Amino acid sequence: MITVVGSLNYDLVTYTDKVPDAGETFQANTFENHLGGKGLNESLACARLSKDSATKVRTVGNVGADTFGKELKQALVDAGIDTQYVATLEGYSSGVAVILVETSGENRILYTPGANGQLKPTNEQYETYFADSSDGDFVVVQNEYPDTVKTIEWVKKHRPGVNIALNPSPFKPISPETLAKIDLLIVNEGEALEVGSQVFSGSDLDAFKATIASDETKGFGHLAEKLQTLLDQNNVSSVIITMGSKGSISTSKDAAEPVFTPSKKVTNVVDTTGAGDTFFGGVVSRLSGGATLSQAVEFATRASALAIQKKGAAEGIPTYKMVEEATF
Numbered sequence: 645m646i647t648v649v650g651s652l653n654y655d656l657v658t659y660t661d662k663v664p665d666a667g668e669t670f671q672a673n674t675f676e677n678h679l680g681g682k683g684l685n686e687s688l689a690c691a692r693l694s695k696d697s698a699t700k701v702r703t704v705g706n707v708g709a710d711t712f713g714k715e716l717k718q719a720l721v722d723a724g725i726d727t728q729y730v731a732t733l734e735g736y737s738s739g740v741a742v743i744l745v746e747t748s749g750e751n752r753i754l755y756t757p758g759a760n761g762q763l764k765p766t767n768e769q770y771e772t773y774f775a776d777s778s779d780g781d782f783v784v785v786q787n788e789y790p791d792t793v794k795t796i797e798w799v800k801k802h803r804p805g806v807n808i809a810l811n812p813s814p815f816k817p818i819s820p821e822t823l824a825k826i827d828l829l830i831v832n833e834g835e836a837l838e839v840g841s842q843v844f845s846g847s848d849l850d851a852f853k854a855t856i857a858s859d860e861t862k863g864f865g866h867l868a869e870k871l872q873t874l875l876d877q878n879n880v881s882s883v884i885i886t887m888g889s890k891g892s893i894s895t896s897k898d899a900a901e902p903v904f905t906p907s908k909k910v911t912n913v914v915d916t917t918g919a920g921d922t923f924f925g926g927v928v929s930r931l932s933g934g935a936t937l938s939q940a941v942e943f944a945t946r947a948s949a950l951a952i953q954k955k956g957a958a959e960g961i962p963t964y965k966m967v968e969e970a971t972f
């Protein structure tokens with residue numbers, strides 16, 4: 645079972661050759677509505693990228709009582725995801741993200757939480773969500789709802805055998821105590837250094853930065869290794885640092901040394917929105933299916949390479965079969 649706790653957003657996406665400066669008006673190319681929100685994207689990625697229906701996915705989240713909310717929830721239902729804990733809140737709008745995507749595929753996102761901002765489950769609700777959970781299950785969280793730390797604390801205390809997977813995006817400071825409850829941490833380069841600045845001394849952090857400046861892969865490898873020692877050591881205990889178009893570094897409690905996985909070369913990048921969520925879902929779905937960390941990262945790298953060739957965060961997420969059949 646994979647439980648994703650998080651946001652569901654309606655993405656309002658403008659595709660443009662250029663992002664205007666302050667006070668400037670610039671004519672864009674196209675405008676499209678897409679489904680998104682890190683929680684929804686991660687849920688769909690976990691479901692679509694699972695090998696078979698043995699892996700169950702459920703989403704915990706909120707939508708507003710509007711047409712956006714109906715569409716968002718229906719997309720999860722259509723993917724076979726359990727939506728009994730996706731609430732429709734009267735008096736709130738669904739979360740919305742205003743996104744600018746440049747011709748290079750790079751995105752800029754302005755997120756308004758709406759109903760996601762009310763996602764603050766009580767202890768009784770957590771009891772209900774995780775009543776049927778087993779050791780080895782996963783819970784997937786990010787920072788697009790207000791109570792990420794409470795989710796982490798509740799699960800670690802009451803379901804210690806469930807793997808807690810965190811992508812701390814959008815970034816919020818994380819304490820050493822919270823980090824010690826995480827089982828799988830997925831961060832980009834900037835987030836890795838931000839987490840490092842919360843938990844290492846200034847001189848240790850400077851040493852990582854100096855190594856990164858001379859050899860990025862080696863420096864982020866050292867940082868990943870050190871962060872891994874600060875996680876919970878009982879479950880999958882793994883760290884992945886994503887390095888954009890370069891690839892990623894991963895390590896776990898069982899790894900002899902960090903592994904660099906290069907990204908796949910893609911010539912027609914159209915929209916990178918949601919690529920990180922696809923990667924995250926790919927890793928969790930494969931780990932949940934029994935793969936090793938290296939196998940899971942390789943699979944997720946292929947999945948996100950497919951995702952960036954399609955417009956839309958949720959719509960771009962491929963299926964397990966598409967990843968298996970990809971020629972790179």
Ligand code: RIB
Pocket residue numbers: 651653654655679680681682685740741753755788917918919920921957958
């Ligand atoms: O990670 C991509 C997502 O971030 C988008 O779908 C958007 O909704 C924002 O939440």
